[in-house]
Amino acid sequence: MSLDRKYEECLDLQMERLRIAAALTPDLIFDVIADVCTRFLVLKHAGNAANFDRFIEAGAWTDAALALIELELPAWRLRRLIYENGAWFCSLSKDLNLPLELDDTADARHDVLALAILSAFVTARRESGVPPASARRASSRFGRHCLPWSIATILPERA
Secondary structure (H helix, E strand, O other): OOHHHHHHHHHHHHHHHHHHOOOOOHHHHHHHHHHHOOOHHHHHHOOOOHHHHHHHHHOOHHHHHHHHHHHHOOOOEEEEEEEEOOEEEEEEEOOOOOOHHHOOOEEEEEOOHHHHHHHHHHHHHHHOOOOOHHHOOOOHHHOOOOOOHHHHHOOOOOO
């Protein structure tokens, strides 16, 4: 299986996990980071993820999801966030100046606000294109996840 196909499967897996989740947890957000993010590790080591760490420690999941978008996909911005019929609708955009009907947005819907934002993030990651294979190294240490080998140095140990 090619790395690009494996990465696509990781994105699919994380989208499904987010879809069925009842709440955002540290394990879930760290799995998304491990499987989807390509810049996070470098930014974390450079000290640019301190706010993200504080949000996680405080359980501020919505802020953590928004910070993750800012760190990982700096060209993408929150365009719409709507609560309707018991669910949150999140829309991310690369060009806020375009009329909505012309914009190519990354959209997601979920009952939980932070999960709607994180799902839109994964959609935006997919629409941004598959990162180069050198940014993703599969690790057997974490089983089914497609974790970059070095991300284990920044994520908490999971049972």
